[in-house]
Amino acid sequence: MWPWGHAAFGYVLVSLGSRVVRGKPPSGAAVFALLFATxxxxxxxxxxxxxxxxxxxxxxxxxxxxxxxxxxxxxVVAAYRFQRLEVGAAFTVGWWSHLVGDVGTALLYGFGPEFALKRVLWPVATFPPYDDQQLALERIAEYLGEFLATLSTGQQLGLLAVYFGPFFVAFLLWLVDGAPGVRELRDIANG
Structure with a gap:
């Protein structure tokens, strides 16, 4: 899953959870914690x-x-103790949603449950080492190239829906929520 997919998936979970538990959208502080944690x-x-x-x-x-x-x-316990439970919960949901997203993406790509779950079971389960010692930027370029190549195959509509659909839904939900975080950023920019 790409960074924007993790952020979108986490945002949808936190926004809907906040509405169910608190009866209102998440705060800007919770959104910042969520985005970092995802x-x-x-x-x-x-x-x-x-x-x-x-x-x-x-x-x-x-x-x-x-x-x-x-x-x-x-x-979550520390956040509760410091009366910032919403922020702590958003952070934890963001982190955990990343793991769920990685497992789900592996399953969507057709890998079996054993492979998908292996992604989150370190140190009990590990993957073999990379074949080479590529630099970080080379590895990022390789992943991006593979992603773009996949988009040029017959699977592109499904992949676009999987990768950008949740982002679009999350963006619309963020707008409905009143764009939490924008006011805080504006306050920081204005000093």
């Missing part, structure tokens, strides 16, 4: 693998349910 597993694991070569693949510690579940629960 990217967190890749921001941690990709550099640890691609730049520092500490892990053989770009899915390891931050993609692991064995790390994400206890730390996510700890964030």
């Amino acid at each position: 990217q967190l597993p890749d921001l941690v694991d990709k550099p640890l693998s691609w730049v520092f070569h500490l892990f053989p693949q770009g899915v390891s510690v931050a993609h692991s349910v064995f790390v994400a579940v206890p730390l996510g629960l700890l964030v």
Whole structure:
């Protein structure tokens, strides 16, 4: 799943959850926490693998349910203690939705459940190391090239729907929610 897909999926979950639990859209602070958390597993694991070569693949510690579940629960408890439960919950939902999105995307691509679940079971399950020692930018370019090549096949309409449909739905929902976060950004810009 690409970054915008993780952000969109997480936003839909947090927005709908906020409406059910609190009866109103998420706050700007919750949206910022969510957006950061939806990217967190890749921001941690990709550099640890691609730049520092500490892990053989770009899915390891931050993609692991064995790390994400206890730390996510700890964030919620701490947020509750500091009366910022909405922000802590949004962060945790964002992180966990990233893992669910990666598993779901693997299943959509036709990989079996064993492969899909292996993505979130580090260190119990791991992938073999990359065949080469590409630089991080080379690996990103390779992934982007594969994505663009896939879009030029007969699968492009389905892939466009999978990759950009949730983003479009999330964007519309964000507008309906009153564009949370914009006011906070405007306040920061105006000092």
